[in-house]
Amino acid sequence: MKNRLLVIALAAACFFPDQLSAGPGHAHAEVSSSNSDGTGGIINVTKQGKINLGIETVEAEITSIEKTLQTVVEIVPVPTRTAALSSRIPGKVKSIHTVSGQLVKKGQALVTIESFQAGNPPPSISYDSPISGTITHWDAEVGESVEPNGHLAEIVDLSEVFAEITLFEGQIRHVETGQNVRIYVESYPDETFEGTIELIDGKLDPETRVLKAYATIKNPNRKLRPHMRGRGYIITEQLDAAIVIPHRAITGDPGNLFAFVQTDEDGLKYEQRKIVIGAKDDRVTEIIEGVLYGESVVTSGNYQLQFVEDRSAIPAGGGHGHDHGPGGEHLTEEDKIAHSESDATEETASTSSRATLPSAIDSPFGRIALLILAGSLILNVVIGSLYFKTRRSSC
Numbered sequence: 001m002k003n004r005l006l007v008i009a010l011a012a013a014c015f016f017p018d019q020l021s022a023g024p025g026h027a028h029a030e031v032s033s034s035n036s037d038g039t040g041g042i043i044n045v046t047k048q049g050k051i052n053l054g055i056e057t058v059e060a061e062i063t064s065i066e067k068t069l070q071t072v073v074e075i076v077p078v079p080t081r082t083a084a085l086s087s088r089i090p091g092k093v094k095s096i097h098t099v100s101g102q103l104v105k106k107g108q109a110l111v112t113i114e115s116f117q118a119g120n121p122p123p124s125i126s127y128d129s130p131i132s133g134t135i136t137h138w139d140a141e142v143g144e145s146v147e148p149n150g151h152l153a154e155i156v157d158l159s160e161v162f163a164e165i166t167l168f169e170g171q172i173r174h175v176e177t178g179q180n181v182r183i184y185v186e187s188y189p190d191e192t193f194e195g196t197i198e199l200i201d202g203k204l205d206p207e208t209r210v211l212k213a214y215a216t217i218k219n220p221n222r223k224l225r226p227h228m229r230g231r232g233y234i235i236t237e238q239l240d241a242a243i244v245i246p247h248r249a250i251t252g253d254p255g256n257l258f259a260f261v262q263t264d265e266d267g268l269k270y271e272q273r274k275i276v277i278g279a280k281d282d283r284v285t286e287i288i289e290g291v292l293y294g295e296s297v298v299t300s301g302n303y304q305l306q307f308v309e310d311r312s313a314i315p316a317g318g319g320h321g322h323d324h325g326p327g328g329e330h331l332t333e334e335d336k337i338a339h340s341e342s343d344a345t346e347e348t349a350s351t352s353s354r355a356t357l358p359s360a361i362d363s364p365f366g367r368i369a370l371l372i373l374a375g376s377l378i379l380n381v382v383i384g385s386l387y388f389k390t391r392r393s394s395c
Helices: 002-015 017-021 047-053 169-174 333-362 364-394
Strands: 042-044 056-059 061-077 082-086 091-096 109-115 124-128 133-138 151-156 160-168 180-185 193-200 210-218 229-246 251-253 256-262 269-274 276-280 284-289 296-300
Touching: 061 169, 061 180, 061 210, 061 276, 061 284, 091 124, 109 151, 160 169, 160 180, 160 193, 160 229, 169 210, 180 210, 229 276
Parallel strands: none
Antiparallel strands: 042 269, 056 296, 061 160, 061 229, 082 151, 091 109, 109 124, 133 151, 160 210, 180 193, 180 229, 193 210, 229 284, 251 256, 256 269, 256 296, 276 284
């Protein structure tokens, strides 16, 4: 009989490991920290962890979504702000007073040309800059011979440039002069340059079947240089106002998008929420569900934040899901700290116990052992039944 009881106990331990792992009188409530897709729960970080992750946030705001048309752009000089320098006499370059990339003022001496006419010394003439701007390139070198009207240098006023926009035939009907444009170039991916369409070509290119439009872009810092390429977004329509967040605050895959929302004043607790999005333009996305107006969402460090392991969910009524017994609310600070450490140790042991036994059962040897134990249990029950029937018969 004792052997049969031992077999039954072992079989029960295999079939019901969770029920046998908790200690008496101090049962912990099971708290779900995340959904089945890995989202949800409160993510806790330290102040140093926040710095290491580079976490930055912005508030969700209410603004209008703009319908935009995406295009390819290239920065080109404004023709009326460009000048070429040339010589009026044949001769050779005696000296050059500036270099490519240098800012020059109108009337500033740029180059001196020594004439081929006889003289001791030969006569020479200095040429000044016709406009204020930037020397974009030199076509002459010291000692090089030049001819009348030969190109020496080019000066471009880059305080204002054109964004040359390439329009395909299907896009032309949406574009007209006066529309606002936002430009993004590869050299400054985090900066936005704004302008207005000023000119649209009169005909399509016969080979590429595209039409060129030109937007004027203010460029006071001269960051935009000729032949830079990028993306342009022509604003074609204003939509209704909505709650919006920046694109970079959204992570996940299509159909499973989420954002991290700050839930405390110190910025050390973040909730990973599933969101439903609506319309979007080149800057922001409409949030239909998941984020409220004024809530702070993570825009930098959110990719790293999703891998932080310290997640928890707060049980109803607060606390951490168990009773400390009578008088627990009067514990001293030292007792609370010691009790918290005990809770952490106990929770770790409990988790380890629950994790180890099922993982052993899932192994091939564990399954074989389980089958042997189950077979032994059945065999003992059959033998016991036959034994009792035999005794009754003999009696």
